[in-house]
Amino acid sequence: MKLSNKAIIVLGPPGSGKGTQAELLAGKFGFFQWETSSVVGKIISQAKKGDFVVVKGKKYYFSEQAKIREKGLLWNSDFVSHLTGERIEQIAKEGKGIVLSGSPRTVDEGKILIPLLKKLYGAKNIVAIFLKLTPKETIWRNTHRRECELATHSILYTGETKKLTKCPLDGSRLIRRKDDSAKTIQLRLKEFEKKTAPLLDLFKKQGIKLSIVKGEQPVVGVFKDILKALK
Numbered sequence: 074m075k076l077s078n079k080a081i082i083v084l085g086p087p088g089s090g091k092g093t094q095a096e097l098l099a100g101k102f103g104f105f106q107w108e109t110s111s112v113v114g115k116i117i118s119q120a121k122k123g124d125f126v127v128v129k130g131k132k133y134y135f136s137e138q139a140k141i142r143e144k145g146l147l148w149n150s151d152f153v154s155h156l157t158g159e160r161i162e163q164i165a166k167e168g169k170g171i172v173l174s175g176s177p178r179t180v181d182e183g184k185i186l187i188p189l190l191k192k193l194y195g196a197k198n199i200v201a202i203f204l205k206l207t208p209k210e211t212i213w214r215n216t217h218r219r220e221c222e223l224a225t226h227s228i229l230y231t232g233e234t235k236k237l238t239k240c241p242l243d244g245s246r247l248i249r250r251k252d253d254s255a256k257t258i259q260l261r262l263k264e265f266e267k268k269t270a271p272l273l274d275l276f277k278k279q280g281i282k283l284s285i286v287k288g289e290q291p292v293v294g295v296f297k298d299i300l301k302a303l304k
Contacts, residue, residue, distance in 0.1 A: 076102050076170065076303065078104075078169065078170040078194065079102075079104070079170045079171075079194065079200060080170065080171050080173065080190045080193070080194045080200075081095075081098055081104070081170070081172045081173070081199075081202065081303070082173045082176070082177075082199070082200070082202065082281075083095045083098070083172065083173065083174050083202045083204065083299075084175060084201065084202070084203050084204070084269065084272065085175075085203060085205070085206060085288055086204075086208075086211045086262060086269075087258060087261045087265065088206065088210075088211050088212075088214035088215040088229075088258075089205075089211070089288040090204060090295060091174045091175045091204060092175070092227050093227070093292055094174075094202070094204065094292075094296060094299060095107075095108065095174035096174075097296050098172045098296075098299065102172075103169075103170070104170035104172045105164045105169045105170070106172050106174065107161070107164075107171050107172060107173045107174060107176060108174045108175070108176075157176075158185070161186075161189060161190075161193070162189070162193060165194065170194075177272060178268065178272075179268045179269065180268070180271050180275055183275045183276075184275070187199070187275070187276075187279050187281065196281065199282070200281070200282050200302070200303060201273075201281050201282065201283045201284070202284055202286055202299050202302060203273060203283065203284070203285045203286065204286055204295065205285055205287055205288050207289070208262055210288075211258065211262060212255055212258050212259065212262075215258040215261075216254065216255055216258065217230035218249075218250075219247040219248060219249055219250075220247070220248065221239075221240030221242065221243055221245045221246070221247055221248075222246040222247070223240065223245030226243065228241075228247060231291065231292070284299075284302035286298045286302065
């Protein structure tokens, strides 16, 4: 399958495999993989002295990020939109497609991001994929998942990966995230239902193609269903 430049939005509850599927899609089609936390962290770390992101962002990102994650909360929409808009425009101007993993995460972000993507890629070239997962499966996956110590690749806990001790991508040690407790995941689920799930209605209102894929399948099964949805 060969795709023209598109904007693919992969959404789903915590642990649904958004990042994994986004990475597979980006690799297959040569698109830019957009993972908000990684992009924001890079923008802040590379900002020049005196820039907005240095004055306001560094304290917020490096000091408050851990607290926000521990409480299961989402980042401020205005802050995220301010940092990411110009970078997305740059990617589009370079003629690259983009796969967004878990972004937008709120209706407010969506109201800013979707019009921007429409302007850059056209409404017909935007596809939203929702990875459906039960709350029970979400909690189980998140309390078992690990990430690599070096580059924070998230490794889904499956029959194929449960015995791994090192990251298959960079060889660093696999560790458990401190905020992946059942209590924190339940809070994140509530945040998801309250702030992220309503995006599905927004996509429909904005005329964006939306496909729902069963996220409880093995990774390869989910990926095959996503490819079908993109045809």
